[in-house]
Amino acid sequence: MSRFWNPALAKLAPYVPGEQPRLSKLIKLNTNENPFGPSPHVVKALQAAANDSLRLYPDPHSHALAQAIGAYHGVDTSEVFIGNGSDEVLAHVFLGLLKHERPVLFPDITYSFYPVYCGLYDMAYHEVPVSAGMEIRVEDYAQPCGGIILPNPNAPTGIGLASAQIEALLVSQPDVVVVVDEAYVDFGGESVVPLVARYPNLLVVRTLSKSRSLAGLRVGYAIGHQDLIVGLERVKNCFNSYPIDRLAQAGALASFEDEAYFQHTRQEVMRLRAGLVASLEQRGFEVLPSQANFIFARHPRHDAAQLAARLRERSVIVRHFRHPRIDQFLRISVGKEEECAALVTALTDIVGPAGA
Numbered sequence: 001m002s003r004f005w006n007p008a009l010a011k012l013a014p015y016v017p018g019e020q021p022r023l024s025k026l027i028k029l030n031t032n033e034n035p036f037g038p039s040p041h042v043v044k045a046l047q048a049a050a051n052d053s054l055r056l057y058p059d060p061h062s063h064a065l066a067q068a069i070g071a072y073h074g075v076d077t078s079e080v081f082i083g084n085g086s087d088e089v090l091a092h093v094f095l096g097l098l099k100h101e102r103p104v105l106f107p108d109i110t111y112s113f114y115p116v117y118c119g120l121y122d123m124a125y126h127e128v129p130v131s132a133g134m135e136i137r138v139e140d141y142a143q144p145c146g147g148i149i150l151p152n153p154n155a156p157t158g159i160g161l162a163s164a165q166i167e168a169l170l171v172s173q174p175d176v177v178v179v180v181d182e183a184y185v186d187f188g189g190e191s192v193v194p195l196v197a198r199y200p201n202l203l204v205v206r207t208l209s210k211s212r213s214l215a216g217l218r219v220g221y222a223i224g225h226q227d228l229i230v231g232l233e234r235v236k237n238c239f240n241s242y243p244i245d246r247l248a249q250a251g252a253l254a255s256f257e258d259e260a261y262f263q264h265t266r267q268e269v270m271r272l273r274a275g276l277v278a279s280l281e282q283r284g285f286e287v288l289p290s291q292a293n294f295i296f297a298r299h300p301r302h303d304a305a306q307l308a309a310r311l312r313e314r315s316v317i318v319r320h321f322r323h324p325r326i327d328q329f330l331r332i333s334v335g336k337e338e339e340c341a342a343l344v345t346a347l348t349d350i351v352g353p354a355g356a
């Protein structure tokens, strides 16, 4: 606390992102980045955009990119909002669509940035417990509220909801915005984008960081009824008119032009995930059913914090959360074949071999 600060800063609890180690030898399975690089077509587009035009401001509406996203999802450009990473989209969503007199609802086990935005914007929120099996029960959200947000698949559990369950939620809560954060949906989940046409209270948030291997470019977007998008544009234009720089617009657009690469890499991640789940289960881990590019696992005889520390001694970093309900779990991002193998070798060293 400094006497120069806005006094409200002292009370905030900022989000703590997963470690980005400076040591490059570490096997990084802690922040759900894609193990594969972006499409070569994206890299070429970025190189081509690195020219004299950078002296000019970018298109404030990212029009070409919005058109590509609209075409990809079969929605109108007026139903697309683009932000500097989905974290920025979410920030505008909390302020512009979820801040009402009644509290916003989200699961108790979920993306830990949600309560941070509530703190920043001084919003009331209510955490709805997930079941003992870590599942979101949509019927628990049928209560008075100012809005609802949930990731699908959920993070950090990786468990997905069927689109019919989210539709039931939309029907039961027609008077508030329901935000579905689909950061991981491309790894086997069921998207609710097709429901946008029928539910004006549905907003779907997406990111290019995970399934399109572009965490470093910072592009995310939302799809929803025009009324919601116009609201988000109002917030954005009170904050930063040019959140998506020229390089990001060019690179993101190119990503949507290389469907084959996208399909191939996401299938590879799902294949590697299945192998990783089998290896961990053989070594006594309980692994929650994942539709994401990470798995959430615990071992009945090994403390998770200690496991994480011992993995780190073996140059593998995974994510451990100190939340009481999940402090015996590790969240492990799916890496390349050799990274998964190194993790399994390190775990074998610690917990013993398969079948032991």
Ligand SMILES: *Cc1c(COP(=O)(O)O)cnc(C)c1O
Pocket (backbone or CB within 6 Å): 084, 085, 086, 087, 088, 111, 151, 155, 181, 183, 206, 207, 208, 209, 215, 218, 219, 220
């Ligand atoms: C990674 C993640 C985000 C943020 O993605 P960016 O687009 O990189 O800001 C949002 N929501 C969830 C659930 C995530 O896991």
